[in-house]
Amino acid sequence: MTALLQTHALTAFYGDAQALFGVDFEVHQGEMVAIIGANGAGKSTFMKALTGLVSTQTQQITWNGQAIGGLAPSDIVKRGIALVPEGRRLFPSLNVEENLLMGASAGRKGEWNLQRVFSLFPILKEKRLQPSTSLSGGQQQMVAIGRALMSNPAVLLCDELSLGLAPIVIKEIYAAMPLICAQGMTAVIVEQDVSKAKEVSNRLYCFQEGQVSLHGASSSLTQAQISKAYFGMPDVPAAVGSIA
Amino acid sequence: MDLLLQTLLQGALLGGLYCLFALGLSLMYGVMRLTNTAQGDFILLGSFTAIALIAGLKILAPENIWLPLLLSPLLLIVAFGFGFVLQRQVLNKVLGKDPLPSLVVTFGLSIVIQNLLLEVFSADPRSIESAGLNTASLQLPGGVTLGVLPVLILFLAITTTSGLQWMFNHTALGRGFRAVSDDLEIAQLMGLNAKRLYAYATGIAFMLITMAGVLQGIRTTVSPSDGPMLLLFAFESVIIGGMGSFWGTLAGALLLGITQQIGFRFDPGWGIWFGHIVFLLLLLVRPQGLFPKTVG
Amino acid sequence: MDTLKVSRSNAASRPALIVAILLVTVAASIPIWAPEDVRSAWMREFVEIACYLVFALMWNLLAGYGGMVSIGQQAYFGFGGYVMLMLSNFLGVNPFLSVLLSALCTAAMSIPVSLVAFRLQGGYFAVGTWVIAEVFRLSFANLAFVGGGSGTSLTAFAGISKAMREQTTFWLALACMVFSIALVYIFLRSKRGLALMAIRDNEVAAESQGIAVQKTKLAVYVVASLGAGLAGGLYYLSNLRITPDAAFSVNWTAFAIFMVVIGGIGRIEGPIVGALIFWILNKFFSDYGSWYLMGLGSLAIVITIYFKQGLWGYAQQKWGWSLFPTQRRLKESIKGKS
Numbered sequence: 090m091t092a093l094l095q096t097h098a099l100t101a102f103y104g105d106a107q108a109l110f111g112v113d114f115e116v117h118q119g120e121m122v123a124i125i126g127a128n129g130a131g132k133s134t135f136m137k138a139l140t141g142l143v144s145t146q147t148q149q150i151t152w153n154g155q156a157i158g159g160l161a162p163s164d165i166v167k168r169g170i171a172l173v174p175e176g177r178r179l180f181p182s183l184n185v186e187e188n189l190l191m192g193a194s195a196g197r198k199g200e201w202n203l204q205r206v207f208s209l210f211p212i213l214k215e216k217r218l219q220p221s222t223s224l225s226g227g228q229q230q231m232v233a234i235g236r237a238l239m240s241n242p243a244v245l246l247c248d249e250l251s252l253g254l255a256p257i258v259i260k261e262i263y264a265a266m267p268l269i270c271a272q273g274m275t276a277v278i279v280e281q282d283v284s285k286a287k288e289v290s291n292r293l294y295c296f297q298e299g300q301v302s303l304h305g306a307s308s309s310l311t312q313a314q315i316s317k318a319y320f321g322m323p324d325v326p327a328a329v330g331s332i333a
Numbered sequence: 334m335d336l337l338l339q340t341l342l343q344g345a346l347l348g349g350l351y352c353l354f355a356l357g358l359s360l361m362y363g364v365m366r367l368t369n370t371a372q373g374d375f376i377l378l379g380s381f382t383a384i385a386l387i388a389g390l391k392i393l394a395p396e397n398i399w400l401p402l403l404l405s406p407l408l409l410i411v412a413f414g415f416g417f418v419l420q421r422q423v424l425n426k427v428l429g430k431d432p433l434p435s436l437v438v439t440f441g442l443s444i445v446i447q448n449l450l451l452e453v454f455s456a457d458p459r460s461i462e463s464a465g466l467n468t469a470s471l472q473l474p475g476g477v478t479l480g481v482l483p484v485l486i487l488f489l490a491i492t493t494t495s496g497l498q499w500m501f502n503h504t505a506l507g508r509g510f511r512a513v514s515d516d517l518e519i520a521q522l523m524g525l526n527a528k529r530l531y532a533y534a535t536g537i538a539f540m541l542i543t544m545a546g547v548l549q550g551i552r553t554t555v556s557p558s559d560g561p562m563l564l565l566f567a568f569e570s571v572i573i574g575g576m577g578s579f580w581g582t583l584a585g586a587l588l589l590g591i592t593q594q595i596g597f598r599f600d601p602g603w604g605i606w607f608g609h610i611v612f613l614l615l616l617l618v619r620p621q622g623l624f625p626k627t628v629g
Numbered sequence: 630m631d632t633l634k635v636s637r638s639n640a641a642s643r644p645a646l647i648v649a650i651l652l653v654t655v656a657a658s659i660p661i662w663a664p665e666d667v668r669s670a671w672m673r674e675f676v677e678i679a680c681y682l683v684f685a686l687m688w689n690l691l692a693g694y695g696g697m698v699s700i701g702q703q704a705y706f707g708f709g710g711y712v713m714l715m716l717s718n719f720l721g722v723n724p725f726l727s728v729l730l731s732a733l734c735t736a737a738m739s740i741p742v743s744l745v746a747f748r749l750q751g752g753y754f755a756v757g758t759w760v761i762a763e764v765f766r767l768s769f770a771n772l773a774f775v776g777g778g779s780g781t782s783l784t785a786f787a788g789i790s791k792a793m794r795e796q797t798t799f800w801l802a803l804a805c806m807v808f809s810i811a812l813v814y815i816f817l818r819s820k821r822g823l824a825l826m827a828i829r830d831n832e833v834a835a836e837s838q839g840i841a842v843q844k845t846k847l848a849v850y851v852v853a854s855l856g857a858g859l860a861g862g863l864y865y866l867s868n869l870r871i872t873p874d875a876a877f878s879v880n881w882t883a884f885a886i887f888m889v890v891i892g893g894i895g896r897i898e899g900p901i902v903g904a905l906i907f908w909i910l911n912k913f914f915s916d917y918g919s920w921y922l923m924g925l926g927s928l929a930i931v932i933t934i935y936f937k938q939g940l941w942g943y944a945q946q947k948w949g950w951s952l953f954p955t956q957r958r959l960k961e962s963i964k965g966k967s
Contacts, residue, residue, distance in 0.1 A: 180519070
């Protein structure tokens with residue numbers, strides 16, 4: 090089965106500083122893949138590279154077999170890759186509804202529209218005309234997710250959904266994920282909470298110092314393996330379990 | 334008392350014109366953080382283009398006095414196109430974190446335009462003929478006299494300001510402007526084409542600039558070296574009012590006009606100086622301006 | 630075991646220093662060997678270039694290194710000129726000494742001004758400084774005792790021969806030029822200079838490293854205004870006649886911007902190269918008036934868009950030239966074999 094989104098020895102730089110040192114990654118249609126790793130491991134950089142916010146070489150990222158590395162963010166979202174950015178990054182000058190409408194700027198057709206987002210997150214309908222900054226952290230996260238959904242993506246990238254949120258709110262957010270993925274949406278989530286990541290995903294990648302230190306089926310990875318990969322041992326990265 | 338009222342009113346009317354000078358500056362800075370140091374010179378380019386066109390029309394169709402008026406929408410469309418292309422081909426190339434390139438380029442444009450106008454039109458002050466509009470006046474109860482043209486200009490300033498504000502708040506284009514202004518990276522992530530949006534913004538700004546130029550040319554005489562002065566008035570209006578709000582720019586312009594008018598009453602030589610001083614004092618005391626946009 | 634050395638000079642800088650010393654010596658002796666008929670003109674022209682260069686160097690320090698783009702440095706240029714004149718005409722101070730004193734006064738003046746100017750950032754700071762310059766201009770234009778709008782003349786030279794005046798002015802100009810270049814160079818090589826470049830690259834990061842950002846920026850602003858005042862005092866020492874419109878004209882800054890941008894911003898050699906090019910262009914084309922200025926403006930635009938680092942910057946990138954090395958490079962040197 091060919092992968093929907095793949096990276097091949099992906100490298101990324103911030104100026105002269107290298108942040109990613111050859112990352113191989115793939116996600117298939119309908120999968121939920123989680124990425125874990127300590128702060129500074131390169132997870133967010135990876136997300137940025139996938140969406141064109143950080144430049145990469147053309148062949149290093151392929152989408153349905155086509156090389157898309159180095160394309161502008163506006164071109165990538167048109168192809169169907171949407172990002173829920175780390176820290177939400179809503180537009181402060183826009184209200185809730187306007188923020189959601191911005192998500193549709195790419196002009197992709199599909200099932201997701203304002204109505205559907207409001208039925209997924211009813212509280213947003215209530216607060217639709219309020220400035221986005223007046224919402225609570227959890228509600229802002231809903232807006233950020235809704236905004237990404239409005240572009241009718243084929244792959245939804247979520248960078249640290251639970252950042253700065255209370256556990257009960259995190260639960261609420263993740264409860265929405267099955268509803269989002271019910272129609273075959275593919276998702277890649279970056280998650281600080283390792284057990285949460287294991288719980289919601291089919292497969293899992295662990296990043297460490299800009300490289301993949303572990304990857305495999307979430308259910309088959311042991312705590313010991315994950316700890317070793319998370320904190321970094323001078324071993325060769327291990328792949329456990331088969332990737333069907 | 335009469336004198337005070339007259340001064341305030343005349344100052345407010347002057348402020349109306351300053352608002353039109355300033356709206357384009359405010360728009361370009363608001364959307365793309367570009368300080369257009371050639372603002373004043375572009376306004377004059379608008380004035381002189383109108384002067385040239387009218388002179389040409391006089392030769393082609395001397396009987397028709399309404400033709401210039403009918404052609405003014407055309408001038409605005411040309412202005413939009415000019416601004417659009419300028420942004421697309423020149424200014425987009427110098428936008429970025431570093432303010433220097435855009436400052437040097439706009440400053441360079443300022444020098445080129447000033448000298449071009451000087452070569453073509455010479456340094457003599459000129460004006461746009463308006464069949465007496467610039468001298469017509471209204472008598473208000475209480476012995477106050479107002480010029481018809483200044484009142485018209487203030488009216489235009491208010492409608493333009495509210496039009497701009499409405500566009501920003503209620504159209505997709507305005508939404509796009511606010512988004513790229515808030516967070517360019519994320520706006521691009523949503524699929525917005527920032528380069529094109531910037532070009533639209535500058536196109537609109539140039540329509541405002543041209544309108545201001547034509548009105549200035551009707552109201553008074555213009556000469557190629559006036560540019561910097563107009564820029565400073567526009568700039569002061571924006572800062573006094575507070576960045577991020579078109580109504581703020583109008584308020585700032587009115588205040589500047591009134592301040593200058595008060596200064597003129599004391600001594601004609603000190604009017605503009607007084608405006609500058611009040612501006613600097615306000616900067617010292619309240620740098621965010623009178624009505625800054627509050628961002629949560 | 631290798632040891633690492635921090636090196637600052639490069640292949641071009643040592644011979645360049647020798648050449649520079651030679652040039653200065655030759656220049657200083659012009660009053661002695663230059664032919665009678667051109668001596669006066671050469672000296673006057675040299676003084677003029679020196680003023681342009683000092684002003685441009687200081688603008689470069691402020692904008693290229695300090696990250697503060699100002700369109701209002703002419704405020705200090707004119708202020709320096711007027712204070713020099715006032716000290717000489719009204720207080721009887723030796724005009725040559727007045728030049729130096731007025732530079733100090735200008736530096737002092739810049740401190741309260743900075744309180745207002747620093748309220749703004751980026752492009753708005755630039756226009757704000759222009760407003761301040763206009764206030765200076767209008768203020769002096771309304772002061773009757775210095776001639777108001779028509780300006781006034783430097784009278785303190787009555788009784789000194791023309792030759793004597795021109796020679797001393799010339800040497801003073803040469804000294805100021807060398808002093809300014811040396812001042813900027815030493816400043817940039819120092820710890821403060823390194824701090825300045827860190828601030829220029831990333832203000833927030835610099836602050837987090839403990840660099841006193843505001844203090845450093847103020848220091849640069851004051852130094853730049855000192856230089857501008859020096860240039861102004863010197864210019865009007867030579868010119869003898871000052872008017873507010875000329876002294877506070879934005880053209881001074883326009884020319885400085887041109888010189889720095891053409892030569893290369895943020896490099897010490899930049900303004901020097903730019904001043905040379907500017908002088909050559911002036912010699913050949915200034916008769917064309919408006920067309921010349923349009924050409925200058927267009928050239929500045931083209932270079933800013935397509936040759937961001939200016940001509941010297943382009944050379945530095947391509948061939949690593951640096952006559953005034955301020956970059957610190959890590960050099961490995963191998964200790965003697967055991």
